[in-house]
Amino acid sequence: MSHSLPWLQPEQDFPPVESTWGEQDPIPGLLAAGGTLDASRLRAAYGQGIFPWFSDGQPVLWWSPNPRMVLATQQFRLHRSLRKTLQSFRHSAHCEIRIDSAFATVMQHCAQTPRAGQNGTWIVQSIVDAYTELHQQGAAHSVETWVDGELVGGLYCVALGRAVFGESMFALASDASKIALSALVALCRAQGAPQIDCQQATAHLSFMGAREIPRAQFLKTVSEQREQPDMQWKFAPVYWDQLLSDSP
Structure with a gap:
């Protein structure tokens, strides 16, 4: 009722x-x-x-x-085509991952990117203002895909301790948002963050290994991880090597 x-x-x-x-x-x-x-x-x-x-x-x-869509970082599915893309990206002098170098621009792109089945955006100005303030406090971050000195894709997320919450992604080039998500997974693995909140179930996220879990289970992990020391939001290229060798 x-x-x-x-x-x-x-x-x-x-x-x-x-x-x-x-x-x-x-x-x-x-x-x-x-x-x-x-x-x-x-x-x-x-x-x-x-x-x-x-x-x-x-x-x-x-x-x-309830249930909650969550990507367990150890369950990330690195499919063959993406693995090849990441290997190429990893070894190209023209490609790099940057973190927090263009947070406002990432949010702007996420707000403006057309999405199938959606009219307009939920990233309204009050959302931009609040998350920008959170970013300035060190609790919201952007993971950015750069090629030839140009921002071509990325995502933004919230992090409390080692509790990580994905928000939105965008891509201006093929696979650019997947590369950013892979970088976030690699960063989380290297620093002991066990899950990334995906909020809503989508086929795209399911394909990459996310699944729905009971809200109570999700909240238990959040409660534990938010009390952990903050992650270091810097990306080291060695994280790629760990991801490419460890992923199932």
């Missing part, structure tokens, strides 16, 4: 995620609406497995889906 959606006042605590709308409710996965949207609010939300997702003209909508 459906129940009314909580409307948050500024600074009001989030309701428990167990009260998130389920399959019998109008919009499964929706937890609450309203409240403030800034860096401190994002920290509180992600620490509890909650994230914002809404469009222009809507209030801030907060989500905590």
Whole structure:
């Protein structure tokens, strides 16, 4: 039986995620609406497995889906074609991974990239402002694919300790977003981050090894990993070697 959606006042605590709308409710996965949207609010939300997702003209909508789409970093599927792409990228003097060198530009590209079945974007200005503030505090990061000195793809994510939450990707060249995701996986493996939150189930992420797990299981890992020391957000080329040799 459906129940009314909580409307948050500024600074009001989030309701428990167990009260998130389920399959019998109008919009499964929706937890609450309203409240403030800034860096401190994002920290509180992600620490509890909650994230914002809404469009222009809507209030801030907060989500905590069950099950949750998660990419376990040791379960990343490096398919043959991508492996060849990464090997070529790894050994090219014209190609490099940069981290946090163009966060605002990555967000802008993610917002502007057309996506099948979607009109407009959920990366509205208030989202850009809040995540930019979080980035300035060192808890949101961009992983960037550069070729010949040009930014051709990337992603941005949130990180609390060793709890990592993927947000959005873009590509202006073939496989550029997959290269960035592979780099994030390699970084997470090297620094002991066990999972990357993918939020929503997609066929693309499933193909790369992500799967749905119970929210309670996801939250247990988040609770453990957010208390770990912050990761070092620098990419070493040796991470490629470890990924290419370790992946199943």
